[in-house]
Every structure is written in structure tokens, then in C-alpha cells.
Amino acid sequence: MKKLLVIAILSLVIIESNAQKQKSFSVTVTGKGQPVILIPGFSCSGDVWKETVDHLKGKFQxxxxxxxxxxGTPAIxxxxxxxxxxxLIHYVQQQHLNKPIVIGHSLGSFMGLxxxxxxxxxxxxxxCVDGMPFYSALNDPxxxxxxxxxxxxxNEAAVIKSFDRQDDPGFVDMAAKALAWQVADTIRARQIATWQYRSNKRTLGITLIELATTDLRKDIAQITSPVLVLGSIYFTKEKSYELIGQQFKNLPSATIHVADSKHFIMYDQPQWFYHELDAFLN
Known part of the structure; x- marks a missing residue:
């Protein structure tokens, strides 16, 4: 009996140890200098920042x-x-990062905020690269x-089930075509579609719900650091400024610039993006 009790306790310790090892994100670090945290958008790999990292790593970590x-990364x-x-907050504290810059795209912008x-x-x-504090208000004020x-x-079960089509072998082809409204480059579109195909459906569903039901528009008033918002075209450039301005009205210090671009600005307008980035960071 004592032996069984010891085995049970050891099993609980192992389970607890494994749970503690589970992390909600993975990190790759490259370059030297002031720390910059780059957060990708929904379903995307950190590789979405590859060219941006190449541009930054000479001056930034x-x-x-x-x-x-x-x-395709393991789900928790x-x-x-x-x-x-x-x-992420704990990571900054644990790594003793001094006032890291945060660059986020879409959901990554939301996380940055x-x-x-x-x-x-x-x-x-x-x-914030085409990211908002409350996405649901873009369609419904x-x-x-x-x-x-x-x-x-x-509903969580319904949203997760909506990703069942990812099991279809033709999903990548279908999704790549649908992504034409988010990115101009068809090769990029296929890569983004592949990242979604390889993503865990439960994770996609849960994070999508949380993104849709979390309103940060009042919270962002607490931000004290300079903020640059780079927006894409929503109908017209004038409409983009109006919609983004409404989202960030509680952070009047934010600088808002709109690109002649679809959602993946760093892919569609890289030179414009780097120019805005360099001017802001320097």
C-alpha cells in the first residue's frame, strides 16, 4: 500500500512538473542591442518577421x-x-529586458497593447502593424x-468545429486563394495558409474567441510609451484613419499612419514599412 502511495505521489509530481514546463509561446533570440519583442498574428509563425528581423538585428536584439x-508548434x-x-510579462522580468520595444502584427498588435x-x-x-484594441468594433461600432x-x-465548441475544414487536403489551396484580400503576394499567401493548416484547431478557436471578446480600448489609456500604429486600407484611406482613430481615441498620443496596403503591410509595402519603423525607433 505504501509503495502504491509513493508511486501515486511521484506521478503527481511528474504531472505537475510537466505542466510547469508548458509554455504559451516559444522564443528565438538573434542580434545584439536594444531588445525588441516581435509577435506574429493569428495562426502565424514567428517566421512572418524573418525579413523584419534581418532588417533590425544589426542594431537590435x-x-x-x-x-x-x-x-505546427506543440499546443498546451x-x-x-x-x-x-x-x-510575456514574466519573460521580460525573468530575462531582465530593459524597456523592450514591442512590434506586433494583427493579433500580435493586440497582445502588444x-x-x-x-x-x-x-x-x-x-x-502596432494593422492591429486594434477591439477587433469586433471594426464591423460593429x-x-x-x-x-x-x-x-x-x-461558442467554444462551435468555433473550434469551424476549423474542421483544415483537415481537408485541399485546405491550403483554398485558404491561399481566400487570403488574396489580406496579402498581395501569392507565395506569401500560401505560406500563411500552411501555417494555419498546421495550427492546432482548439488553440485557434480559443484564441479567436478571446480576441473577439476582449475590449482594450479603455485599458490602452494606461500606456505611457510612444505608440506607432500602421494601418492598412479599410475601404478607403480616409475610412482607415476614421476607424483606427476611433479604436485609439483613448490613446491620443498614438501616431497613426496608413499604408497603401493589404493586411500584411510588412509583406506588401516593405520599404514603406521599414521607413516608418526606422523613423520611429531611431
Missing amino acids: CHIITLAGYA DSPGLKIVRDE WINSTAPELFGKLV NANADSLKNNPSL
Whole structure:
């Protein structure tokens, strides 16, 4: 009996140890200089920043993030953006990073806004590449985070099930064509589609729901560092400035520039993107 009890205790210790080892993101570090944290968008690998890292690593130390469960990386048992938020803050503290710059694309911008408004004393400049504090309000200005949480279309099981089509062998071809409205380059579109195909469906579903139902528009008023918002075209350039301005009205110090570009600005307008990035970071 004592032997069985010891085995049970050891098993619990091993389970707890494995749970503690699980991380909500992986990090690749390259370059030397001031630290920069680069966070990709929904379903994407940190490799989405490859060219940006090549541009920056001569002057900056780049910490390239990939969320667990995205783009073929191992998923964790309890995925969630709030967990990513807390672990990113802990990572900065643990690594003793001094006022790291954060660059995020889409969902990565949302994460940048979340960590910077939660722990503003830890972070330096923030660059939001076509990312918003409350995505749901882009389509519906009257959207409310609390009511959305009770929306049947955002039921966890239903959203996860909506990603079942990823099992279709033709998914990458289909998704690459659909991504034409987000990126001009067909090769890039196929790569993004492949990252989604390789992503964990449960992770995609849970993080998508959290992104849709979390409103940071009031929280961003806590941000004290300079913020650059690079937007893409929403209908027209004038409409883009209007929509982005509404999202960031509680952070009037943010600088907003709109590119003649689709969603993946760093792919579609790289020279414009680097020019804006360099001017802001220097």
C-alpha cells in the first residue's frame, strides 16, 4: 500500500512538473542591442518577421515569438491569450529586458497593447502593424465584449468545429486563394495558409474567441510609451484613419499612419514599412 502511495505521489509530481514546463509561446533570440519583442498574428509563425528581423538585428536584439499551437508548434493544455499576456510579462522580468520595444502584427498588435497597458513600466516603444484594441468594433461600432461572450456563434465548441475544414487536403489551396484580400503576394499567401493548416484547431478557436471578446480600448489609456500604429486600407484611406482613430481615441498620443496596403503591410509595402519603423525607433 505504501509503495502504491509513493508511486501515486511521484506521478503527481511528474504531472505537475510537466505542466510547469508548458509554455504559451516559444522564443528565438538573434542580434545584439536594444531588445525588441516581435509577435506574429493569428495562426502565424514567428517566421512572418524573418525579413523584419534581418532588417533590425544589426542594431537590435530580436526576441521572436511563436504562440504555442500555432504553425505546427506543440499546443498546451490550456491555451489562451491572457496566459500569453502574463507569460510575456514574466519573460521580460525573468530575462531582465530593459524597456523592450514591442512590434506586433494583427493579433500580435493586440497582445502588444495588452502587455503594455497591463505593465506599462516594463515596456518601451510599441509598434502596432494593422492591429486594434477591439477587433469586433471594426464591423460593429456598437459591439459589446460582455454580450459577445454570450453570442452562440462564439461558442467554444462551435468555433473550434469551424476549423474542421483544415483537415481537408485541399485546405491550403483554398485558404491561399481566400487570403488574396489580406496579402498581395501569392507565395506569401500560401505560406500563411500552411501555417494555419498546421495550427492546432482548439488553440485557434480559443484564441479567436478571446480576441473577439476582449475590449482594450479603455485599458490602452494606461500606456505611457510612444505608440506607432500602421494601418492598412479599410475601404478607403480616409475610412482607415476614421476607424483606427476611433479604436485609439483613448490613446491620443498614438501616431497613426496608413499604408497603401493589404493586411500584411510588412509583406506588401516593405520599404514603406521599414521607413516608418526606422523613423520611429531611431
